Amino acid sequence: MIPVKGFSGQKVAVLGLGRSGLTTVRALRAGGAEPICWDDNPAARETAEGEGFSCVDLRSHGVFEDIAALIVSPGIPHLYPAPNPVVTAAQEAGVPVDNDIGLFFRSFAGPEWNNYDTPPRVIAVTGSNGKSTTAALIHHILTEAGRASQLAGNIGRGVLDIDPGGDGSVVVLELSSYQTELARALTPDVAVFTNLSPDHLDRHGGMGGYFAAKRRLFAEGGPDRAVIGIDEPEGAFLAGQLAEGPTDDRVIRISVARKLTGPGWQVFARKGFLSEYRKGRQAGAIDLREIKGLPGAHNHQNACSAYAACRALGLAPRVIESALHSFPGLPHRSQIIAEADGITYVNDSKATNVDSAIKALSAFGKIRWICGGLEKEGGLDALSEALDQVVRAYVIGREAAEFAMRLKADAMVCTTMAEAVKQAMADALPGETVLLAPAAASFDQYDNFEQRGDDFATEVKSRLAKG
Structure with missing residues (x-):
């Protein structure tokens, strides 16, 4: 578990007691905070109370007078299509609103990291389609390469439920727009944007709001490296905003629609072949056609994104290729x-x-x-x-x-x-x-x-x- 830092001795309200909400409550207590919980579902409240947590109806008048922060579960709207009344009450009281992703990024690092040869890294993956497969594939490649890796977020374990980072370890997070839109801290070492297509538009007030929620992963603090799918206008725009110029290899552009050229860092797939180019020269190539766990162009895009993220951590192309062949795929995804x-x-x-x-x-x-x-x-x-x-x-x-x-x-x-x-x-x-x-x-x-x-x-x- 990752104990939440910064709230020792303070009351913190948690709205929603599903998987992530209940984990958040435990992590707050582990960090010395006094969590105050609420869920409209009586069974969820009963589970929390069974673990010794206090449940208080956060809709009650004056409840936020001595609350340091409100932590909201991903499914609860804070703006569109209409803000939850509890969120409105917190904002009117001047109480900061956050989620478990924001708590994770403010709490993951520890003083023990000063003794590590290689500090832990975080790779965060977002996008409309393919983010689960991409995140799982990155985790698989790292594990096959002998790197300690944990998979969390919208897949695997809750972000605050994972183990503390060890020397040279990597945390791979899949993050939905519901998670990125509200987190007050977003500071991954490598951030991946797979693609964008219409989804959850009522929650984000339209396509612009949906893209803005995804973009926050790259704007709030900024990753050391950004892997960006540029086959849609939004991705191309995002890559252009992040790069300081054509040779800026902090941005790795991804495509399955065309060959990418130029002096920067690119990874693309055409006719079943993945190619990596850097500074105008080919640096790697993989035949994806016989990899059963990654059928079709959409999975080739996932492979390009995962390949680029792992290359950003220094893994060799042949190590990545070997791991791709043993990837079994995810349930319910091709x-x-x-x-x-x-x-x-x-x-x-x-x-x-x-x-x-x-x-x-x-x-x-x-x-x-x-x-x-x-x-x-x-x-x-x-x-x-x-x-x-x-x-x-x-x-x-x-x-x-x-x-x-x-x-x-x-x-x-x-x-x-x-x-x-x-x-x-x-x-x-x-x-x-x-x-x-x-x-x-x-x-x-x-x-x-x-x-x-x-x-x-x-x-x-x-x-x-x-x-």
Whole structure:
């Protein structure tokens, strides 16, 4: 655990007692603070009280008179679409509002670091798509290279739940826009921006607010090195803002859309080959085509980002290449769950928006596509650019019929996962891929995308077992 510094002997309010909230309360107490907790869920309050923490309704009048700070869990809005009343009350009382990410960055370093040969490093990864895979891939590469590494944030453990940094160790954080938008301290050694596409727009008041939340990772303190995907205008703009000139190798530009040239530091992938150029000369190259855990251009972008981050820490290209080949991929993200009779079954339940579904569809050949669910804002029109390889769509969800009508593809309304898998498996031919890439949220039928992906995997394996 990382004890929170700076609040010893002071009361600190914590709003939200989920995984990160409860960990925050423990870390505050470990640092000598007196945490005051609240969650609208009685069961969450009961859990906190069972550990000896005080729960006080933070909506009560005058509660912030002697509070030093309010720590807010990621899912609680502080501005858009409307601020939580507790956040408003804290701001009116002049109480600083922060989150566990901000507490981590102010508390991670310790006096023992003066005795280390190599101080601990933090790599933080943000973006719209691919950040989980990129963060996990960086962690995997570091571990395979013999570097002590911990994976935390929006993946793995909560940031305050990890072990203190050791000599030469690395913490890899996946950070969502919900986490970066509010943290009062953001000082990673290496920061990664994968890409940007519309998501969570109601929470951020539009695309500009969404980009601004991501940009804070690079603006609040500033990393020593920034790895920036420049295939969207926002990424290109961010790289331009951070670099002092064409030769500034503190910025590593990433692309899977084109070859990058110039005197700076670039990593790009074309036709399945990753290339690193520095000062106009090639410094490394990797054939990504046979790496099963990283199929498709979107995963090649993840590989470029992870490669660049690890190169920024001094790892050799061949060490990184070896680790890429042993990367198993993440559950629910282009995860191959079975191969039988020449047919490949892939679970990409994490493809919860149109952009991520397009990337999944572009990674395979002839596809039997299982899609549908709770549609996000923005519609489905953009999917048309990736439907050439779709033989047929099998649509699930409560609004499956309406979803199917808007697809510019041969579509079958199945409603349930069981029916979709049954029909797709019956139709699939050797050389084809049965792909779950919903392009929608899961909450109309499932608690989360993991449950949806598990249901798909269970149905596929059950039917394969029956022959």
